[in-house]
Amino acid sequence: MSLLSVEDLVVRHGLLQAVRGVTFSIERGETLALVGANGAGKTTLLRAIAGAHQATSGRVVFDGADLSGVPSHERVRKGVALVPEGRRLFVQMTVEENLLLGRTAGRPGDWSVERVLETFPNLKPRRHAKAGHLSGGEQQATAIGRALMSNPDLLLLDEVSLGLSPLVVDRVYASLQGLISSGTTIVLVEQDLNRALSVSNKVICMLEGRVALAGDSKNVSRDEVTKAYFGLHRKAAGGVPA
Amino acid sequence: MTNQIVQGILLGGYYALIACGLSFMFSVMRIINLAHGSLAILSAFALWLLASRFHISPFLGLAIVLPLMAVIGWALQRFLLERSARGGALLPILTTFGLAIVIDNVLFEQFGADTRSLAPFIGSLSYDSWEWPGSIYVGKLAVIIFVTAVVLLGGLQLFLTRTGLGRSIRATSEDPDTAGLVGVDARRANALAAAIAMVTVGLAGAFLGMRATFDPYAGATQLLFAFEAAVIGGAGSLWGTLVGGIVLALAQTLGAKIHPQGFLIGGHVAFLIVLFIRLSTSGIGLRGLLHLPTGKTP
Secondary structure, three states: OOOOOEEEEEEEOOOOOEEEEEEEEOOOOOEEEEEEEOOOOOHHHHHHHHHHOOOOOOEEEOOOOOOOOHHHHHHHHHHEEEOOOOOOOOOEEEHHHHHOOOOOOOOOOOOOOOHHHOHHHHHHHHHOHHHHHOOOOHHHHHHHHHOOOOOEEEEEEEOOOOOOOOHHHHHHHHHHHHHHHHHEEEEEEOOHHHHHHHOOOOOEEOOOOEEEEEEEEEOOOOOHHHHHEEEEEEEEOOOEEE | HHHHHHHHHHHHHHHHHHHHHHHHHHEEEEEEEOOOOOOOHHHHHHHHHHHHOOOHHHHHHHHHHHHHHHHHHHHHHHHHHHHHOOOOOHHHHHHHHHHHHHHHEEEEOOHHHEEEEEEHHHHOOOOOOEEEOEEEEEEEHHHHHHHHHHHHHHHHHHHHHHHHHHHHHHHHHHHHHHHOOOOHHHHHHHHHHHHHHHHHHHHHHHHHHHHHEOOOOOOOHHHHHHHHHHHOOOOOHHHHHHHHHHHHHHHHHHHHOOOOOOOHHHHHHHHHHHHHHHHHHHHHHHHHHHOOOOOOOO
């Protein structure tokens, strides 16, 4: 049984249909990269899985349970955690307080403040600093750490490299590599195609709210993804065009 | 003069107590509760009823009234404020204004226009005092109210910073959508905050009833004091509320010393000066507040 199944999902922003009948599934321990141009519907799809946007139709099934109508805080309790685009930290609170908030769901597991600080050593000296005073890399690490503190079965990462310097992105991805190796199931939205393909098992390229290409990362070439990215894809050997 | 400063500081404790709930609700839910004063009077009447009909001391009566106020706060948030907040920022203000009118008139209907006090039910506490060096007499009740205010504000501060529930409330006040994404039930956090605010309102109503008289329409005056203290202290800041209460009380005491009718005027003047300074330093300015053209050419 898949850990996450998205079935014919449609999500609207008012009159705009941001996600149009997306279907995919992901097994436990896999890493799925969602790529696509700005406005392709990646963030909306991720937020709909996390419960931040209500789907117009279709289903999100997580660990066998239909999440339709389940509010976002209940989804965290069920094991879905989102690292939102732009980090969305509680800037008036310290790093430690932000991390402790991740424990609100009360899910049992190994993640603790100490473990997060070991995973992201750059946060150690900033433990009692206000989140609003952190650098971009430190904020991203805090946002990922906060999500991990809920001991999720599924981690949704939305553009973790956005606005960060290449050096900091390398550092964040080095930490993520550890999570992936430990078997954490991840859905990752990423603009950097090379990085997305290198860390994931599966890749989905979205275009105008639809799946333009889906396949195993190792079987899909960069050229195929690029074509799907710009809507030039017709048929490819490695991937399955939608 | 020293005596008046001491009395002013102690009175500031009461103002901090009544402003605390208003400030707390504003900082967490961004709601200005215009029924705040009326709810304090409701609490005072509930304690008066328990004392006069059932001979329950107002201090013991708090064990009944405060949980009741918490339930009222919870229900108010879940069934009234939460729904009205969906209609924009103005609707909750109008809703609580309407609620204040309803509470005032229900109290009038039930208890009539007579003024009441809880003072007869607390023995000599309402007029007992200690003599301090320099022939300064401080009322025992005034000291109890001040200490209660400090303990309450300190307790709330600890609750908000050291407990998971407190962190959930702070997270909800900062960003309710993201709070949901980390597992916080924002509706529950808001309802809990409203319940806490109503407990502080209940306590303020009890002390109002012990130190003075009240009638069904006394809520508006208490709301005004709470509002002024909260704004002077910087709405949303707990310790600022204590400072605001003290500044308001000192200004009133000073006003009373200058002119027999200067008590209220002194407080209003302090409030307006602080409001003017805040508007000037925030960059909004009076022109911005009144939506007047700035006079600058493009």
